[in-house]
Amino acid sequence: MAPVPEKSRIEKHLRALVGERNLFTAPQQLKRAEDYIARQFSALGLRVEREPVALDGQISNSVLGLQPGTAPAPDLFILAAHYDTVAGSPGADDNASAVAALLEIARCLETVSLSHSLLFAGFALEEYGMLGSAQYALAAKKNSRPVRGMISLEMLGFRSHEPGSQSYPAFIDPAQYPDRGDFIAVVGNEVSRHLTSGLSAAMRGSVPTLPVIDLVLPGRAEQFPDVRRSDHAPFWDLGFSAVMVTDTANFRNPNYHQPTDVLETLDLDFIRDAAQGIASYLEHELC
Numbered sequence: 097m098a099p100v101p102e103k104s105r106i107e108k109h110l111r112a113l114v115g116e117r118n119l120f121t122a123p124q125q126l127k128r129a130e131d132y133i134a135r136q137f138s139a140l141g142l143r144v145e146r147e148p149v150a151l152d153g154q155i156s157n158s159v160l161g162l163q164p165g166t167a168p169a170p171d172l173f174i175l176a177a178h179y180d181t182v183a184g185s186p187g188a189d190d191n192a193s194a195v196a197a198l199l200e201i202a203r204c205l206e207t208v209s210l211s212h213s214l215l216f217a218g219f220a221l222e223e224y225g226m227l228g229s230a231q232y233a234l235a236a237k238k239n240s241r242p243v244r245g246m247i248s249l250e251m252l253g254f255r256s257h258e259p260g261s262q263s264y265p266a267f268i269d270p271a272q273y274p275d276r277g278d279f280i281a282v283v284g285n286e287v288s289r290h291l292t293s294g295l296s297a298a299m300r301g302s303v304p305t306l307p308v309i310d311l312v313l314p315g316r317a318e319q320f321p322d323v324r325r326s327d328h329a330p331f332w333d334l335g336f337s338a339v340m341v342t343d344t345a346n347f348r349n350p351n352y353h354q355p356t357d358v359l360e361t362l363d364l365d366f367i368r369d370a371a372q373g374i375a376s377y378l379e380h381e382l383c
């Protein structure tokens with residue numbers, strides 16, 4: 097059995113990461129976050145690579161940490177979180193919460209022998225149109241890299257038990273869903289139906305107190321721009337199986353993309369529970 101995620105470690109990562117991380121308005125902090133992720137990956141024994149992503153003459157790096165599988169099959173599962181922020185926001189929920197979960201999941205799986213390779217990815221420049229993930233997905237497609245599945249962690253830290261705290265995009269009938277923002281959402285498309293249901297079931301099984309809602313959208317969800325705003329979307333567009341795991345961002349969190357997206361607004365138990373559910377899925381799915 098793998099160790100379980102610890103709140104104190106998640107908090108340590110958050111304290112290191114929270115703060116504006118933007119290529120144009122806070123480049124040093126962005127670089128510091130990149131280096132922090134790379135150091136953590138290295139300390140866990142992952143094979144670390146940095147992949148340069150260019151924008152307007154500047155470069156930011158996606159940070160990739162590989163845990164090689166023991167099976168001869170060369171397929172790869174990707175667990176990802178973007179680490180940049182929009183200008184002017186400290187990005188605690190968006191997306192330090194998910195990077196902290198990513199790092200803690202990597203620690204939990206460090207001693208687990210997986211048959212299938214697992215790539216932990218801190219993607220660059222998501223806030224400028226998912227540039228890091230799009231570049232990675234395109235290269236994977238071109239090189240016929242067998243991507244077994246991909247999970248994009250997109251904001252995992254904001255929870256509210258207040259009635260009426262949850263809203264929904266227009267295509268959702270709110271009467272069919274909870275009005276309290278206390279759940280994690282797993283959003284997939286047709287190709288990722290199996291991944292969506294498997295991940296949701298594993299999360300519910302591993303953390304029964306954490307409500308998980310799953311949603312499968314038709315096609316590549318072209319008609320639903322609200323659910324395409326994270327690093328899974330470039331994978332959807334190239335036909336890979338990919339899901340987004342999220343606290344639903346602006347449909348719950350009033351601090352979304354604001355200067356008020358600070359550490360004190362996060363619920364660390366919520367992040368830990370989500371991390372535990374995802375780690376449990378990966379441990380069983382990739383063994």
Ligand SMILES: [Zn+2]
Pocket residue numbers: 178190191222250251
């Ligand atoms: Zn984000």
